Amino acid sequence: MKSKQVAGVLALLFGIFGVHRFYLGKRFWGILHLILFFFCFMITVEEGAPLIIAPALLGFIDAVLLFVMPKEEFDERYNFKYLNREYGEDYSRPARRPAPRSKPKALPAAPAHPERFFKKRGVEHFRRYNYEAAIDDFLEALDHYYEDPITHFNLACCYSRLEDEEEALHHLSEAVAFGFKDIKKIHTHASLAFLRATPGFEDFVSNGYQKLSEKKAAPAPPQPVKAESPEPEEEEPASGLELNLSDDLLDQIVKLGELRDKGILTEEEFSAQKQKMLNG
Known part of the structure; x- marks a missing residue:
């Protein structure tokens, strides 16, 4: 798994040669950077122009960008093979015992955790930026195991990418309710950047990482009617006319x-x- 710190140090010390690009798997850009170095080096030697500064400056800029880049964004760009580990997914199945020869072969049993298939396919769609298809797969996984906090967190990331604040907050709240403990990831994950910029996210955090439920306005209590005190009667009416x-x-x-x-x-x-x- 590639390290952001190692890539930054390589860019800072050997960025003039483009070594960090080879480390990050960008071989084509690394070769171009190396060609640029030799080209500028020859011009500097022959003409005396300090063009050698150009590849060194590019390496320094890459080093700064790598150091300040969030870890989640770095992993999404350069650690695609390890995304499954980040989400805590393990798709290995236990070995099956061979059936006795005297008995007929049993039909393959249904997978013990069918939701893992949809989670895996949803992550693949997410990595290809096909968020709608990823949402369909994650929702299918919830049909099999609704209390999975990782699936709810993945859905919150997808809806945040699609700028759907309501659904993103709902599934992020469900993830926390079902045991999602990595609160730091909620505040730093690159896919939740849109959601963190919405006013509802502040209410979500202040409410203990739970979505505020809509409260119906209570009817106003009836105003007490002041009974007017009767006028004191000075005397009984003398007749029916009065x-x-x-x-x-x-x-x-x-x-x-x-x-x-x-x-x-x-x-x-x-x-x-x-x-x-x-x-x-």
Whole structure:
């Protein structure tokens, strides 16, 4: 497995010859870099022009880029053969015992972990930047084993590449809920760069690496209705006529209250009209 630090040191010390490019498996570019070195070296010797600085400068720039490059991005570029190990996938199967000769050959049994086939194929699609096909395979793997945190993390990476914040947060939350422990990878993985730039990611982190559930707004509690204290009665009504007049006055006050509730009258207008009726 290629090391980012080794590649950076080679680029810094021997970058003028392009040695680091051979180490990273870029033989074509390494040969071009070496040809550029000899070409600039001959011009420098014959003409005295300091063109030898050009390949040295290219090596220095490559060294700086390698040192500051995130490890996940370095692995995606130069360690394709080891991606399966990074995701913790092992597709080896236990050896089968030979069947006794006296018994007929048994039909091949179904794989004990069918989800691994879809996970492996999903990683292959992901490495080819075919994120839609990778999502289909990872979802098929979840149909066999939904509680797999690695599959949910892979889906979060795919949806982040497709800039689907909602699905990426959902599967990243599921990965943590089912036991994904590498919190540092959530903050550094190159495939989650888009998701980390969204406002929802900050809420996700502050909520303990769980997606905030939509909360329905609770209905506002009913406002308590203040019961108006009845006017003190100075004396009993002397006749049925006075009783009818009091009933009419009460109906008018009730109607004023309805106008106030509908917003036609303000509180001040309601109080003024009521006081006017009572004094009248």
